[in-house]
Amino acid sequence: MSIIKKQDFIDSIADALQYISCYHPLDFVNAMKEAYDKEANPAAKDAIAQILLNSRMAAEGHRPICQDTGIVTCFVKIGMQVQWDSDLTVQEMVDEGVRRAYTHPDNPLRASVVADPVGTRKNTRNNAPGVVHIDMIPGDKVEVSIAAKGGGSENKSKMVMLNPSDDVVEWVLKTVPTMGAGWCPPGMLGIGIGGTAEKAAVMAKESLMEHVDIHELIAKGAETAEEKLRLELFDKVNRLGIGAQGLGGLTTVLDVKIKTAPTHAVSKPVVMIPNCAATRHVHFTLDGSGPAELTPPKLSDWPEITWEVGQNVRRVNVDGITKADIASWKTGETVLLSGKILTGRDAAHKRIADMLARGEPLPDGVDFKNRFIYYVGPVDAVRDEVVGPAGPTTSTRMDKFTDMMLGQAGLIGMIGKSERGPKAVESIKEHKAVYLMAVGGAAYLVSKAIKKARVVAFADLGMEAIYEFEVEDMPVAVAVDSEGNNAHAIGPAIWSAKIAELDKALSK
Template identity: 55%
Template sequence: MVRIAQEDLVESLARAFQYVSHHHPADYVQALRRAQARETHAPARAAIEQLLVNSRLAALGRRPICQDTGVGQVFLRVGCGVQFFRHDGASPLSLQEVANEGVRRGYTDPVNPLRATMVSDPLGLRRNTRDNTPAVVQCEIVAGEALEVLVVAKGGGGDVKTRFATLEPSDSVADWVIAQLPGMGAGWCPPGTLGIGIGGTPEQAMLLAKLSLFDAIDIDLLQARGAQGAEEALRLEVFERANALGIGAQGLGGSSAVLDVKLRTAPCHAATIPVALIPNCTAARYVRFTLDGSGPAELAEPPASLWDGIAERFDMPGAVRVDLDQLDKAQVRQWKTGQTLLLSGSVLTARDAAHKRLVDLMARGQPLPVDLRDRTIYYVGPVDAVGHEAVGPAGPTTATRMDRFVEPLMAGTGLLAMIGKAERGKDAIAAIARHGGVYLSATGGAAYLLAQSIRAARVVAFADLGMEAIHEFVLHDFPVTVAVDSQGRSIHLFGKAS
């Protein structure tokens, strides 16, 4: 029998959530470097370079890789010989309570505060819990006298793209997976890994897919030796066919949307093949540790050589410098899809909640708290600043969630430009073309790097919305790609067709 103090588990979880906020797994960085080496499509290659620079800067600065610091997920494998106790002699807490406390401490650390994402009352007021609790806990009882823990901070952009189907035994799993990818778009911030769970029951398939994402990236080794069995053959087929779609990094086109295809299976009913598909984005945040009763976990730092040769800043040779404070439709008409820009000047931020309030005010004929004429909106919910930062990590959120607001805001306020990540829907693209505006793509998953281009920040409206309040940022050489130009030409549509 091994006795493990619950206080040690709480401390280990808090350390782990801090650690994964600013450290990519080594195998992910290595896979990203291989993808950069083989990428020939300029916009995609530039996006991968930004991700690598961001990875290095976040590790050095010990600040979040991505502003969406994720849902705290804890996977426990509890040995039958483990007994929990508390140092103070009190009765042990439930494992849910322990995990909640670990998340609370990890996300509210004053040195590196992480963004609280969780909301309670999902069908009602949807109030932010402010400390990112509750944790999502999965527990398995296994043989042995140790506690094995997998800690994951999974962002919303990947999980929202989850797919599930119950196929018939004669159906092709590979065909089904490939058919899902174009519809998933780029909101999951590729390049990343695809997790596939096959078999079991629906909820088992989902869990298999999720867990597969945290297996080591080894597709290059598998390609070198060839498949041994049906599961490895399926991994190789999906990997090759997925990248042949031309979705590419950030959906900008190219050959490296998928860095690996992971797969786990379980026995299933003879009449079905349950299949779940979950992507893991560029903010691949997870770590494992084991507790044996000797104290909290010590998490080893990756070697500095992991980032050898990666710069500490990002350059965009040939980019056009733009003064947002002087922006007008005549300038916007000159930009073409795929062009790179460096933005300076003031920009307003707004996400879902702020957009809805603005449109509701317009519908009631009430004045808006900000003037949007010829302005640019950045879809972002930043992490709180610390020290001398103007703002914490502040990367783009998925633009498609704001599609329904594009027409009323452009028509009713004179809004000119938007910055976000991923593709726009056809109605939003039509509205952009109709009003002579533009949609610009920033690199999702490069939040700490992008924050270096934000020189000042202040809340100007809807302060009660927290990270979703409207801020005014002052930018200096903020890197973007023209994703939808004033003629309605979209780089994402072109990328998928190439």
């Protein structure tokens, strides 16, 4: 029998969350490097390079890989012979570990969890509570798998109740393109099949805790139905040509994980949950001898990747810029932005919409006329930082506000990640504006381009407040130009066709 002390468990949770905030699993890093080496689309290769460079920088600087430091998911498997020395429940101990990790003074993590989800949606300010799944297993140890799941990838989760005779592969191939790029590919797909609806969802999430090992499976060969399905989906999803950040390319997924369970004879529940380019998870075991010891990887374990902007680059100062200036920008161009930009996300956009609807002036310091907005919720700064990691959030969530912001507010440019919906693209074209894409999963790298930062409005919204950033050579790409040409539509279409042509040529 093992006695697990309350403090050991809480410390282990807190240490694990700090650990995964800045260290990618090395199996994931190696898989990304392999994707980088074989990528043929320059735009996708550039995005992967930024992600790998950001990963190393985060490890070196001990700062978050991504500004979205996630909602905590924790699988706790408790041995039947374990005894607890604690006056708290497992949920309460996990939550205390979350609070300590996310408010750590040396590496504060962004608090993204809101309570009262159908009401006030008030931020808990410490990212608690976590989502905890508890199982009883044989033995006298406690096994913990813990992850921090970003909202952009979590929001792309899909669930379906198929008929027993329906084809899972067909559903996945039909569904993945509808997920867009908000889940920041290349990443992983976790798929749960069977059980009941909620069982399939838990299996899909837990499968994402596993190591990237698809190439070992390819070398070994599939032996079970699940392994055959993994290989088929890995091949066919990558043939879709979605590519890194949805720009088109050879690698959309680094691995496909599948868990199954017995189900009702008339049912086939299927849940698919993607993991993004900020995959963060770790596993540890407690045996009563003290807290978990997590050994940081060596910086030499990261591949040597250099990122250069190349020759096709446009340097722009956004201070005083006009629509005439941006009219010549073309989809696919790399742009280095300098000057002052404003930020704003969901909550800020909603307040702006309400104020404009009531005929009220916007707060002092908030003037969007001929300016750019960056969809971001940064991590708090520490030490000599101007701002913490500050990568882009999913732009489609702001689509419903786009016409208002371009028309009434006078905005001429937007910066975010992933694609825009058809109505937003049409509004961009109508107003002769532009949409620029920063790389999701490169938050620490992007933050280095921010030289000054201050909150100018809605401070009570925390990370959703409106900031003014002064940037220097902030790297972005033109995703939708003023004529409505859309990189996220053009890129995957071109690369899916190129992959088909290559397959045809190789089959001759």
